[in-house]
Amino acid sequence: MPGAGRSPTYSDCVSDDESYELLGFDNVLLPVGDLTEAVGFYERAGFTVGFRxxxxxxxxxxxxxxxxxxxxxxxxxxxxxxxxxxxxRVWLEVPDARTAARRLAEAGIAPLDEPFPVATGWTVELADPWGNVIGLTDYSKRPALGRRA
Structure with missing residues (x-):
């Protein structure tokens, strides 16, 4: 039970019998100001539209x-x-982040910074026109942890 002056939390109101299990991601939602402009930006960045x-x-x-x-x-x-x-930030796995950075530049999309090393490989981040940040990261230093192992 909550103590004096403390609002109840979700865990105060739910028993162990009612707990839930996280099964995985559904979708990541990004707010944009113009859908047509956003789709064009992300297509230039190499994304495929599943539906619109x-x-x-x-x-x-x-x-x-x-x-x-x-x-x-x-x-x-x-x-x-x-x-x-x-x-x-939403980071997505790619085969090679430094190659991704070059392709983004060729498409006229400037990364937030140069590709930078991380514990598993390299990462490059980009921002869409509304400030949503996507990271493209690889597992070149620890390939056994990546999807292409």
Whole structure:
């Protein structure tokens, strides 16, 4: 039970018999100000559109062969902005992040910074016009942990 002056939390209200299990990702939702512009940006960045439903203001970007993807959701009034440094990041595995960075540059998409080393390999991050940050990371230093092992 919550102590004096403390609001109850979810765990205060749920018994162990009612707990749940996380089964995996459904989709990652990213707010965008213009669906057509967003789809064009992500197609230039190498993403494939799984479906687009303009009446609902959504488009799904495929991520590998997985069913979940990145769901772009149009939010009226959302303007272009730079990402704040503390914005959440979604990192996706690629075979080679440094090659991905070169291809992004060829498509006119500037990364947030040069590719940088991480414990498993290399990562490059990009931001869409609304400040959503996507990282492309590889497992070149620890291939046994990657999907292509």
């Amino acid at each position: 439903f303009d009446e609902a203001g959504i488009a799904l970007l495929k991520v590998g062969g997985e069913t979940p993807g990145i769901l772009l959701r149009q939010e009226d009034g959302l303007e272009h902005r730079m990402p704040p440094w503390h914005t959440p």
